Amino acid sequence: MCDSIGMTPIQNTATKPESGNEIGRDESAGTSDTEGFLSQARTIEMILERSARTNRTVPIRRVFLQLGEGRDTEPGALKSLVSSRQERALDLYLLVAAITGGPGHSVTEWSTTWARTIGIFDQKSGASAVSRAWKALKDLDLITTARGSQRRTTVTKCMEDGSGPYEPPANVGEKYLQLPFEYWEEGLHTKLTLAGKAMFLIALAQRKHKFPLVHARISEWYGLAQKTVASGIDDLVENGILAPAGFEYFDTLAARSGRGSRPLYRLVRPFHQRGLPPTGLEAFPAQTEAGK
Structure with missing residues (x-):
């Protein structure tokens, strides 16, 4: 389990309330879905602005999806969140990952702020939903929580495999995906199902412009049921995030x-993987049966 680390001056200032009451109301704003409350979209927008990530992506180590290397692998924390249907926990985890990039890797906010990011505006039910989500993430050692000022909670991000205090991906060869801010800005967090969100993260982890998504292999590698894999792929295609890209023989x-074949897919801009070679859609060499 990782230990909570104190907030930096910048983070502490950034997490101060926009107004003077405890539930974060903005009496002058005209951007609320529910009277007296900041809207879900605007709340998320302000959280992303606070992150100050100049490349507008969130780095997430691939161990969140899959532990180990080569044949010695096992599913990561994503499997547990999907199998236990903890969609809200996944939604909050991705936002926490986005905002905790600075020293300390912590954020202090009211539960009502987090509740708005998952579309809940009732104070009591929102606090309960957020509390359950934090517990699910703490059980996986992905975060720690501590009491903050003004009845707020300090959430500290841990390593994506739950191994201890968080450190940014520093090694050149360290594998991580980059979740683009467009995930929230284009409303994918509300459009996609839990299966679609899981498959989007898995697709972002593929380091080729075109890639296969073989149901049985994805199920084996990432621990998702094959019907979840199929449903997630369909969800991404229907929402214009994933597109067919020919076949691999x-x-x-x-x-x-x-000779066999399997379909290839590509992520559609602006939801594509970052950091790939700019040479376009490369040709795929033939693979043997052992390489499937």
Whole structure:
């Protein structure tokens, strides 16, 4: 379990309330979905602005999806969140990951602020939903919480595999995906199902412009049920995030012809992977059956 670290002056200033009461009302704002409250979209927008991430992406180590290397792998924390249907916990985790990039990797806010980010405006039910989400994340050692000022809670991000206090991906060869801010700005956090969100993170972790998403392999590697994989892919395609990109052919003795094929996909801009070579959609070499 990682230890909570004190807030930096910048973070502490950034998390001060926009108004003088405890539930964060903005009496002068005209951007609320519910009278007297900041809207879900505007709340998330202000959180992302506070993150001060100049590249407008959130780095998340691939161990959040899958632990280990090569054949010695097992599913990461994402599997637990999906299998236990903790969609709100995943939503809050991604926002916490976005805002805790500075020293201390902590953020202090009211539960009502977090509740608005998941579309809940009732104070009592919102606090309960947020509390359950924090517990799910703490059980996986992804965060710690501590009491903050003015009945707020300080949330500190831990390593994505739950191994201890958070440190940014520093090593050149360290594997991580980059979640673009467009995920929130284009409303994917409300449009996608839990399966779609999980498959979006998995697609972002693919380091090719075109890639296969074989249901059985994804299920084995990331611990998701095959029907969840299929549903998530369909969700991404229907929402214009993932697009068919031809086929990949390989040698196999499982087919009479000795040749098999599987569909390839690509992420549509602006939801694409960052940091790939700018050479365009590269050709895929033929693979043997063992390389499927």
